[in-house]
Amino acid sequence: MEKDVILHVERISKHFGGLQIIKDVSLSVRKGERIGIIGPNGAGKTTFFHLLAGDLFPTGGKIYYKGREITNMPDFKKAQEGIVRTFQKNNLLNELTVLDNLLLVLQRKRGMANVWFKPRNARRTPPLFAEAEHLLETWGLKDIANERVKTLSYGEQRQVEILLGIAMEPDVLLLDEPTAGMSQAETTYIVRLLHQLPKDLTVMVIEHDLDVVFGLAERMIVLYDGYIFIDGTPDEVRGDERVNEIYIGKGKTVGA
Amino acid sequence: MNKQLFMGVVAIILLIAVPFFFSLFYLNLLAEILILAIFALSLNVLVGYTGLVSLGHAAFFGIGAYASALLAKEWSPQFLLTLLASILAAAAAAAIIGLFCVKANGFYFLMLTLAFSQMIYSFVHQSTTITGGSNGLSGLPSPMLGPVDLSNPVFLYYSILFMFVIVYIVLGLIVKSPFGHVLIGIRENEMRMKAMGYNTALYKYIAFMIAGAIGGISGALYSSLNGFVSPNDVYWTMSGSVLIMVLIGGAGTMIGPVLGAAFIVVLETIVSSYTTVWTMIIGIIFILFVVFMPQGLVGFARMFQKLAIHRLLVSQKGAKSLVNNEANQ
Amino acid sequence: MDIIAAQLVNGVSYGMLLFVITCGLSLVFGILGVLNLAHGSLYMIGAYVAYTLTTQRFENFWLALIIAPLIVAVLSLIIELILLRPTYHLGHLSQVLLTFGLAYVIHDVTSIIWGSDVLSIPLPPFLSETLHFFHQEFPAYRLFVIVAGVVLASCLWFVQEKTRWGAIIRAGLSDKEMISALGVNIKLVFTVVFLVGGYLAGLGGVIASPILGLYPSMEFQTLILALVVLVVGGLGSIAGTFVASLVVGIVETFGRFLVPELSLFLVFALMAVILISKPNGLLGKKVMKH
């Protein structure tokens, strides 16, 4: 295995009953790579993420991370190890404020989640709050820090979703349709954010908006019917006629 | 925060003063309310903060009560000893039961906890030679604190009050701590908490044990206060009524379960002297709460407070600064 | 050998009794998602109404079997319209609590109307006879209960699988929005389902009470039993409820036969074992979260 390979997937597959969603997928991801994943609906993109993040376990094959096998590592453990995913549909702590959502991430990162008898507030645990404030400021979410998530607009919730993922300080970030359902302005904003991500962070992104994904990715994977259809540079994918066929065949046009 | 502390101190002073002014009946009633409040607070850790609705919490109350009673009867009535034994016994039971229960969610969790508590009930009910069967154990020696005999209701009341304050403070700290916030996070969205890297099953397990251990405390206090234990302590109706206390009082708040316990005990004791249809009254109140006051008595108080403040703001000039001043004191 | 066969018949008849008690609860929960904790209370009303009808009005069990469940159905229609329909926005948990409060209210209302004495429903002569087989004797009424359970299960199966209403209901199980898309008034579906659930509860009351008797607090006993069967079978599955009824009935009967000391313990142990090994019950649908 190459030295800078961070994630290595070896012939994984996933069945649900008689249905095979993922078929023999193999993939090597280098540290710092930006990979876009596209494919028609039902191609298995989100299931693939579930397998990587540990929400589901593969029925066959192996996953290696930093040289270690993690195939059957549970989801929370993978998150701790640095494989972090965002959700396709907003999946936040809706009754809590943005700040509280963020603090939950930070308190674990800083090893404070098991403090029992000290209240968590700005006076008693200042470092947490300082860091949260800093992050919110950096990401331009300071104004809504004390709003409950459920009162935010969809686009704002999306931003919080991504912020939580980044705040985890992952090594591999799996973004599941980060701009879905966003306005043009919000999309532009998110894309700019994503461009600012640290260079050594590995990012895999599922995205239907091809403009976004081609702008972001240096490597493209087209999933079709549970297997890797094409794995190449954005230019190769763009030039491949079969890609258009897949989309059209499924009644969809490439967004470009 | 300061205001809260002040209110707390006032409440404690009032509770300390009670034996000087109220008759023995009210003192005993209050002691019982405090014990059931501890019990409700312990369940609230699960229901209110972790989002796990248990219908088997009486198991820990009963285990605590029986452990304390058996120890007092067979070995030594030392209050601290029986209390410690009850906590350990209840925590151990929670450790075993929790192992199976925390994997389940929602309704399945509820039914599993019910199943385990009913199994314990049937054991208690059946093991006549140890537990006295359906008659329970009575005639327990009165608890001793060192050389002091706690058979005097006033001393016993103070011991119970002391335990209540301790439990309230400890739980109050826990739910505000980072750990407590993890529980709240699980209540809101367990999947997200996992994605954040939290081993939610472990946290639920710990919450289950905390709730069990504190439930054991309340059971031990109950057997010390009453001088007897009965299988009713373990029966599902006990789990049901403490659940009602939590829900009527306001789940997920600290003071709610305490108010709920007081409310139900008073209703059951006072109202039932005048009418036999007090279950109907509880039922109607319960329905009204669910429809109009989903946050329970606490929500009611808050709404009232808001109204009062609002009125103050409207009626008085400069009232706003007054309110602010007080909040900052 | 005969005694084993006899116990098996006992188990099946007890199982069918459980099914008759539980199917209404299962139906309502499966479609509405609301666990109706007043189910036992509706069962009790059915039983008490049948008692009044058989002993004071018509002195005819069959008439009571037809009328009493209808009265309970009307009552549950009223409950749905007044209590549940205006509160759907509060969410399922609140509605469960509502039905619990309702159970408390009904508890006292029935004790005001019917008192606290132990009562029983007299049976028509040919149902109170005793039949002989396996060199053992069985009350004819037990066999009637088995038949009633099977007929009820077949009816429910037929409606669910073979009729338009069944199709709508099955759609409702998986996707509430889809029903609306089909152009069906979802509120009407809910009302009808709750009404049918009430009817079944009442029917269960009439059929089961000649065996189980009528006494104060019977509804909570029944409710717990029904909940156990429901959860063992798996939520939202009538077939699961049917299987669970048989399993619980047979296991409990043989448990009482082989280890009578554990009678009280057994049914809950069975439930715990099933829930631990199959967290969604015997035939429950796996809840997919994504």
Place this chain on the structure above:
Amino acid sequence: MKRKFYCLVLAVLFTVLSACGNSAIQSTTKKEEGSSKKDGTIKIGALLPKSGVYASLGKNLERGMALYFESIGWKVAGKDIKLIVEDTEADPQVGLRKARKLIDQDQVDLLTGTVSTAVAYAIRDEVDKRKMPFLVSHAGGNDLTRSKRSDYIWRSSFSSWQIGYSLGQWAYDHIGKTVYIAAADYAFGREVSAAFKEAYTAAGGKVIGEVYPPLGTNDYSSYLTTIKNADADAVYAFFAGSDAVKFVQQYEQFGLKKEKKLIGSGWLVSEDVRKQQGNAGVGTIASIFWDYHLDTKENKAFIDAFERKYNARPTIEALEGYDAARIIAEALEAVGGDASNPDKVVEAISNVQFVSPRGPIQFDKETHHIIQNMYIIETNLVNGQAENKVIEVIEKVKDPGQ
């Protein structure tokens, strides 16, 4: 500002309340000087279940008491009688709470009642500590007049032992040499069957098997099939209330009645369940301390009065309430209506004896338990109705007290 206000309220509250007296501190430090009130009323507290499974028993006890007190115009030794009934829900905790309310709040002179033995045991220490005369009018747990005996607790109802033991010899002589025991699985059921077993085996009989279905069992079919296939001459059963209805009915339906005589305690075929059993109870033999068809003039008078007032047959619990009320009234009469000294009150109770509707009764001063006749009754069909008939009297049955 607000804080000052609170302190002020607190101070005012303290001063106002301290004027009230009767605080817990006072009553636990000072010795109480009798609770007799100057207003000339005697307060009697009754702890009875008014809700839950035993509600109808509580109701009948209350009716019986009211019937007797009414017959003496609610007056004893020139003082008014006030009866305060509290609902115990047959739950020991609630019972204790209510007992404390009656003692502290209502300042009753005397306690009576409790259907549930668990409740009686639960309040035993409180009653003993507070020196409150307590006449037990139903709860039959043996230990109440044995190991848990108290100077202030007397029992006018029965003990489990009396019920079970009285049938043992008779069953051996008249029914058969082998029995199977089936009893509800709770202390009462177990105590009664143990007492029966004691007498029956002492007489030479053999117990083939025992089974204890839980209280409130739905379906006895499994147990009955087991019993049916056992080789016993008779079945001794202890069930009460709805369990008795179900058991006796199913006993007949599963064809046991033809093969094995059903015998047991009187609650198997008592007034409140016999009608509901249809005719399933016919042929049953039972032992009990009173029956509706007991042919004495005292019983006739009692039944007449009860039926006139309530338009229903009295149950055995109504008789218990009636007798308890009479014992209380006669004891109070003997102390001249002065209930201030509990020791004198219990002394007076111990001396009460009269011919009750159930026959002559008096207290055993050693055990504090009632000495009474036990009756063997048989259920027969009379005009299409199942009715009991007394077939044997066992006189002056006395609990051994240990």
